[in-house]
Amino acid sequence: MATAISANKAELLAIADAVAREKLIDRGIVIEAMEDAIQRAAKARYGAENDIRAKIDPKGGDLRLWRVVEVVEEVENYFTQVSSTEAAKLQKDAKVGDFIVDPLPNFEFGRIAAQAAKQVIFQKVRDAERERQYDEFKDRAGEIITGVVKRVEFGHIVVDLGRAEGVIRRDQQIPREVVRVGDRVRSLILRVVRENRGPQIFLSRAHPDFMKKLFAQEVPEIYDGVIEIKAAARDPGSRAKIGVISHDGGIDPVGACVGMKGSRVQAVVQEMQGEKIDIIPWSPDTATFVVNALQPATVSRVVIDEEEERIEVVVPDDQLSLAIGRRGQNVRLASQLTGKAIDILTEADASEKRQKEFVERSETFQNELDVDETLAQLLVAEGFTSLDEVAYVELDEVASIEGLDDEIAQELQSRAQEALDRREAANRELRTSLGVEDALAELPHLTEAMLVTLGKAGIKTLDDLADLATDELIAKKRAEPRRRAENAAPQRSRPEDKGGILAEYGLNEEQGNEIIMAARAHWFEDDASAEEAQG
Known part of the structure; x- marks a missing residue:
């Protein structure tokens, strides 16, 4: 930069143009930075207390330097104020209260002032460059x-x-x-x-989206929106799965992604360092999509638990290791792809599990309803899984079971309701012994069984419950496949694995929020009472 601001007008503009081109920022920002640098140098020369302004003509390069002063009747600060008499010499129509311009002469930069000016310009330009980078990306x-x-x-x-x-x-x-x-x-x-x-x-x-974008670059049908990648999951560097669907019935989504002799998918594989990619037809039917996602394994049966967001998949004994994959990779990727936790069972495992559930439910009905083993097993065989179902389904559903009539069905429902009342009473007694306040029992959606669970977790008062976040109360356990390959490395448990205190009861987020807000209601009532007392 010139050592004197009055030196070469064109040089100032040349510097501004060069810096703007080099840093890819607006020329006006560079000129503004120069003006700021000159203002600071002028304040160092004439006094920092002065309100000094500098202006560079962006076309001709002319520099104007002045200070702004206020017109007053009696001067108290000679740096920022001027008397009306002196003001008349600068501006004829100046009156008290006006702010007027007092032109300053140009001056030469000293070594220190020039260095300081450069630093100011560099900083301004650097800030502008960073802002330009942020706006660009x-x-x-x-x-x-x-x-x-x-x-x-x-x-x-x-x-x-x-x-x-x-x-x-x-x-x-x-x-x-x-x-x-x-x-x-x-x-x-x-x-x-x-x-x-x-x-x-x-x-x-x-990231899975990196793979999606690569396919969009290699497959014109994806770029055009004819084929859509609905889901993707990756084990980077090893294996990946994508679920694709075609919006044109005449185009095979899997074939289009694979390409002639695998040319399209191979281009993506090479970019991803040889990562093996399974291209799977996406289906809105969850069971069908899960069967596809577990390829190349063959699936015998799929059972979906909507409440738990888990899927039980039954495979032939010889397909178990293939379904799970090396170190659990296949089932893990399928779980990520579908967004559901997947449990892999063999035919023998599934049969054993069904038999165990059948026996447990039969014993529950036999003990709680005071019926013989045959009737208890009949109820289970007809699809009844809990006392609540027996107690609260339509009477006709129970009476329609072969060998039962309306009278027997009504008696069974009555006994089921009595059994539920006994459970509720037992839970109420246990809840009371745990020290859980009665006020919690008045909150919406909470049963006595839930209150017992809260009490065991140390939540015994409205304040205890009100201090919880909704996730801490109802969040479900993190979804992960339950079955691992025998050689899979054990995974370290994380805090979120435990789920919320009432996770097992299947409360949704809206219900959880209602419970928390109801528990906090007394806080607002107390605040209102305190304000009234102060008033």
Whole structure:
């Protein structure tokens, strides 16, 4: 920069143009930074107490320097105020209360002032460059971008994206993939975060969306929306599954993704370092989709538990290891793909489980309803699983069982209701012995059995319950496949695995919120009473 601000007008504009081109920022921002630097240098020269302004003509390069002063009757601060008499010399029609301009002469920068001015300009330009980078990438999350590996730090890969830098963290890399400085890499823009030191652009090669975008690049039908990838799951560097559907009945979604002689899928596989990809027809029917997702294993039967969001899959004995996969990989990916926890059972396991459930339910009916073994087993065989079902279904459903009439059905329902009342009374007594307040029993959706569970967890007062978040109360246990391959490594349990205190009762989020808000109601009543007392 020139040592005197009055020196070469064209030089100021030339510098502004060069910096704007180099940093890809607006020329006006650079000129504004220069004006700010000149203002600071002028304050150092004429006094920091002065309100000094500088203006560079963006066309001609002319510089104007002035200070702003207020017109007053009696001057108290000579740096920011001027008397009406002195003001008349600067501006004829000036009156008390006006702010007027007092022109200042140009001056030459000293070495220290010039260095300070450069620092101001550099900082302003750097801030503008960071803002430009953030604006350029903030709406590009989910895109694939190509960059050059700049360096590798502590296992994280820093990628030069041309106008910015991105980072592929260690957990977002494909395992065992070797990259070197100078290699070109494709990755998914995971997210862009604004930070003081500049925007942080996080990239990923391990995310399922990276695979989806690669297929969109290789398969024109996906790009055009004719074929849609409805679900994807990956075990990066090893195996992946995608569920695809065609919106055109004449196009096979799996065949289109595979391509002629596998050319399309192989292009994706090569980019993903040889990761094996299973392309599966997606189906709106959960059972059908689960059967497809567990390929190449053959499935005999699928049982869906909607309440628990779990799926029980029965496979022939010789298909068990294939369904589970090496280290549980196949069933794990199928579970991620369907969004449901999948339990794998052999025919023998399923038969044993059904027999055990049959015996347990028969014994419950036999003991609670005071009926003989034959009648208890008949109820189970007809699909009754609990006392609640016997007590509260339509009378005709019970009476329609072969060998029963309306009178017997009514008696069975009456006994079932009495058994439920006995359970409720026993739970109420246990709840009381645990010290759970009666006030909790008045809250919506809570049964005596739930109150016992709360009491055992140390939740005994309205305040105890009110302090909980909804997730802590009702969140279900994290969905994971229950059956693992024999050589699968044990997984460390996590806090969220335990689920909420009342997870076993199947309460939904709306019910959980109602319970928590009802427990907190007395807080607001107490606050209102306190305000009335103060008033």
